[in-house]
Amino acid sequence: MEQQVQSETKKTRGGRTYGIIDCDVHPSPRNTDEIRFYMSQPWKDRYHGSTRGFFGNPVHGARLDATPPGGGPTGSDPDFLREQLIDKYGHAYAILLPRAFCNLQPDPDFGTAIAAAFNDWLADTWLGKYNHDGVFKGSITVNHQDPQAAAREIERWAGHPHFVQVMTDSGARAPFGQRQYYPIYEACERHGLPFAIHPGTDGMGINVQPSPGYPTHYIEWHTCLSLGFQAHLVSFLTEGVFERFPNFKIVLTEGGVAWLPGLMWRLNAEYKALRYEVPWMKRRPSDYLRDHVRISSQPLERPDDDRELLQMLDMMDAKHILMFASDYPHWDFDSPTQTFPRLPEEMHRRIFYENARELYNL
Amino acid sequence: MGRHVIGAAADLPPGKNKIVTVEGRSVGVFNVNGSYYALKNACPHQGAPLCMGRVTGMTLPSEPGQYLYGRDGEILRCPWHGWEFDITNGKSIFDPHKCLVKTYKVAVEEESIEEESPSVETYEVKVEDAKIVVYI
Numbered sequence: 010m011e012q013q014v015q016s017e018t019k020k021t022r023g024g025r026t027y028g029i030i031d032c033d034v035h036p037s038p039r040n041t042d043e044i045r046f047y048m049s050q051p052w053k054d055r056y057h058g059s060t061r062g063f064f065g066n067p068v069h070g071a072r073l074d075a076t077p078p079g080g081g082p083t084g085s086d087p088d089f090l091r092e093q094l095i096d097k098y099g100h101a102y103a104i105l106l107p108r109a110f111c112n113l114q115p116d117p118d119f120g121t122a123i124a125a126a127f128n129d130w131l132a133d134t135w136l137g138k139y140n141h142d143g144v145f146k147g148s149i150t151v152n153h154q155d156p157q158a159a160a161r162e163i164e165r166w167a168g169h170p171h172f173v174q175v176m177t178d179s180g181a182r183a184p185f186g187q188r189q190y191y192p193i194y195e196a197c198e199r200h201g202l203p204f205a206i207h208p209g210t211d212g213m214g215i216n217v218q219p220s221p222g223y224p225t226h227y228i229e230w231h232t233c234l235s236l237g238f239q240a241h242l243v244s245f246l247t248e249g250v251f252e253r254f255p256n257f258k259i260v261l262t263e264g265g266v267a268w269l270p271g272l273m274w275r276l277n278a279e280y281k282a283l284r285y286e287v288p289w290m291k292r293r294p295s296d297y298l299r300d301h302v303r304i305s306s307q308p309l310e311r312p313d314d315d316r317e318l319l320q321m322l323d324m325m326d327a328k329h330i331l332m333f334a335s336d337y338p339h340w341d342f343d344s345p346t347q348t349f350p351r352l353p354e355e356m357h358r359r360i361f362y363e364n365a366r367e368l369y370n371l
Numbered sequence: 372m373g374r375h376v377i378g379a380a381a382d383l384p385p386g387k388n389k390i391v392t393v394e395g396r397s398v399g400v401f402n403v404n405g406s407y408y409a410l411k412n413a414c415p416h417q418g419a420p421l422c423m424g425r426v427t428g429m430t431l432p433s434e435p436g437q438y439l440y441g442r443d444g445e446i447l448r449c450p451w452h453g454w455e456f457d458i459t460n461g462k463s464i465f466d467p468h469k470c471l472v473k474t475y476k477v478a479v480e481e482e483s484i485e486e487e488s489p490s491v492e493t494y495e496v497k498v499e500d501a502k503i504v505v506y507i
Contacts, residue, residue: 066453073450074423342451347417 028101030365032305033334037084047129052122059110064230075338083338087139098345112178113214120152136171148176160192167200173369174203180210186244198257205260208234238264249289251301267310270324305334307343315350332365380501409475419451476506
């Protein structure tokens with residue numbers, strides 16, 4: 010509790026009395042052996058690191074100035090990450106989402122082993138020995154291709170003081186509202202852990218691509234990552250996941266923001282007649298958002314006219330469902346001080362701090 | 372306008388650049404094919420240290436399906452979001468009129484030899500004696 014009080018009273022830019030809660034920060038192992046250390050055979054010999062394989066950024070995938078001074082991958086040096094992010098912007102908490110890319114594996118046992126090793130690694134390092142002040146909060150990586158195993162992995166970490174959510178890739182073989190995934194949501198609900206979805210293996214390995222076939226270019230693939238998020242959200246709503254699991258919450262991380270009002274208008278319109286098809290959906294689709302859905306801000310769309318962005322934030326109920334994220338150290342990092350136009354003070358406090366504090370019980 | 376000697380021209384050969392602080396401002400000085408340019412080391416987008424980015428070329432405007440690579444060494448790419456800037460004028464490639472980084476005047480000047488070695492009677496100017504000067 011001492012740590013929490015200290016973080017909350019940290020003075021930041023603009024004389025604000027709250028620090029930022031950054032909902033998408035990517036720590037990285039220094040090398041593959043750091044992960045392999047936590048694996049048993051036969052996985053230890055089989056694991057050579059996993060990347061998403063293709064659709065690599067043709068320019069650069071991470072901030073060039075985020076490479077640690079002593080070398081190693083971006084996000085692998087806790088002191089440098091603290092200097093460049095936590096201390097620079099006055100972060101109260103960073104929610105860590107490691108990139109295991111376990112969901113693209115055809116072998117569910119291998120995918121589950123990768124997820125487990127990343128969790129052991131994160132708990133020992135960033136949530137353990139690098140975390141003297143408790144600024145780092147982590148995500149339990151699960152392999153959604155094997156929901157029963159994913160649920161067991163959640164059970165293994167439930168109650169850990171620094172794991173605050175469950176995370177998986179948006180890349181999938183079926184929309185996330187479908188019933189095969191329910192063991193995961195049951196475990197999340199039982200332990201009060203939100204379920205965060207992050208892009209990364211869409212169209213890779215055994216996952217389908219959420220566009221008509223494969224786009225040609227990274228610019229298309231990256232822009233259209235939000236299509237998968239929209240499909241997952243519609244699925245969650247129409248399948249009645251939030252009726253079945255009334256305390257279950259999801260976090261849409263790095264999936265885009267500005268599409269939400271239009272999608273909800275469309276779904277609300279459809280609902281008027283087609284409610285008939287999904288009678289368990291007792292509320293208007295958009296009425297579920299405040300209780301069950303949070304969206305992280307990066308990469309925030311920026312129209313030429315700031316007033317249009319502010320209108321969109323009102324339309325989507327950003328004050329209650331949007332949470333700031335930087336995506337450090339990736340190339341499309343959103344600076345905490347530059348990404349948003351000037352916001353009404355109460356909206357700023359909720360987006361940069363309060364919404365995440367409530368969701369994660371910080 | 373402040374005159375600031377930032378180093379010897381010989382120490383900044385073509386293709387090289389350096390970041391200096393003058394009058395409290397971080398400035399990147401570039402040698403592009405023998406010509407010198409200075410840009411503010413802050414991206415107009417989100418304030419990233421622009422001049423720490425990679426100096427590169429660019430795909431030139433072309434017909435669909437055609438690749439024309441050119442301007443090698445004249446393009447600076449922001450180390451964060453990868454936006455391209457023309458080093459020779461500070462203008463972004465994607466919107467040169469609205470998105471640009473501040474430029475500063477750079478000159479290559481001979482240092483006054485009297486100050487350095489008063490006893491010498493004549494002095495042959497060599498390239499390595501030239502200094503790069505940034506005016507802010």
